[in-house]
Amino acid sequence: MKKIDKVVQLVPAFHYGDAIGESMRNVSGWLMKQGIQSEIYSLHVDDELRTEAFLYPQSIPQTSGNSVIILHYALPSALSGLYSNLPGKKILLYHNITPAEYFVQWNAELAFLTHAGREELSRLHEKTDLALADSEYNRKELEEYGYKRSMVCPIWIPFRLYHNRYNDILASSLAKKVRFLFVGRVVPNKKIEDTIKIVYWYKENINPSTSLVIVGKYTSVPRYYHWLREYGKALHFSDDELYFTGHISYDDLVTYYKNSHMFISMSEHEGFCVPLVESMYFNIPVVAYASAAVPEILKDAGVLVHTKKFEYIAELMHIIMTDNNLRDTVIKKQKERLRYFLDEKIMEIWHNILSGL
Secondary structure (H helix, E strand, O other): OOOOOEEEEEEEEEOOOOHHHHHHHHHHHHHHHOOOEEEEEEEEEOHHHOOOOEEOOOOOOOOOOOEEEEEEEOOOOOHHHHHHHOOOEEEEEEOOOOOHHHOOOOOHHHHHHHHHHHHHHHHHHHHOOEEEEOOHHHHHHHHHOOOOOEEEOOOOOOHHHHOOOOOHHHHHHOOOOEEEEEEOOOOHHHOHHHHHHHHHHHHHHOOOOEEEEEEEOOOOOHHHHHHHHHHHHHOOOOOOOEEEEEOOOHHHHHHHHHOOOEEEEOOOOOOOOHHHHHHHHOOOOEEEEOOOOHHHHHOOOOEEEOOOOHHHHHHHHHHHHHOHHHHHHHHHHHHHHHHHHOHHHHHHHHHHHHHOO
């Protein structure tokens, strides 16, 4: 690895339990083990992480020509200007921006922000030595925005945080039902209404003792969340048949994964999708709509659907649930695919990135 005196990571919001934040923590820990000074700067830092990051602009990084500055980019912020002006090698790590059209109906401010984010992304290539992307799907977007040198670098998932986690009280409270699971923010591109339609069809035509748990923050687009709640009521889902958890602890997250029968995603825009990999880790069969980066993340693991024929998908889910040989084959393929996302592989990728600067 070439001489690097310091690596500075910049992110607008540094949240505990957030996929990007935890990936940054993994990178930072690995850098320090390599003897490289590592610093994280953010506009917003969760209380749990105050000892691991500096608040900007209260603190300003000091870098040199031998430093590396990494901007984690998903939306525009004041950190883009800081990134452009600091001395050192510049890496932009693109985590994707959801297209504005998904937000127009629900949140005009977010629609504007995502549009502005893509405009800014198109300008930052002039300041960037190397662009990284969570997936090949994201990397191709970077090429379209003028980034000449780019590589794929998957999110470094914090598998260590899943060890020895479980909520016995929560587990004992869960009804003895067929339980389908979705994990992710409650935002329009996830098309959670389509997942609800599938589970409704399954409940009405295959097994009435069925529930759907939606795990994830639902405060980003409140109108969409409240509309989903009303939609579920119109389909006569009870509160324990369609349950939105909001943001939860790792103990609760692991408990839901271990007590669910299948992960379902009908999302139409994903730049990576960490819950697909988490489902592989917890040996839950995945059924997902083949959109954006999803086919790339799954490869030949899980079950991809290419059309949203809800009754067909529900029947397919039932076959996977009841055919033990098929279910075992799906899980075996997922275990094989999981290897690509484990720590050893991601460490190798980061070593190659920094060595090539």
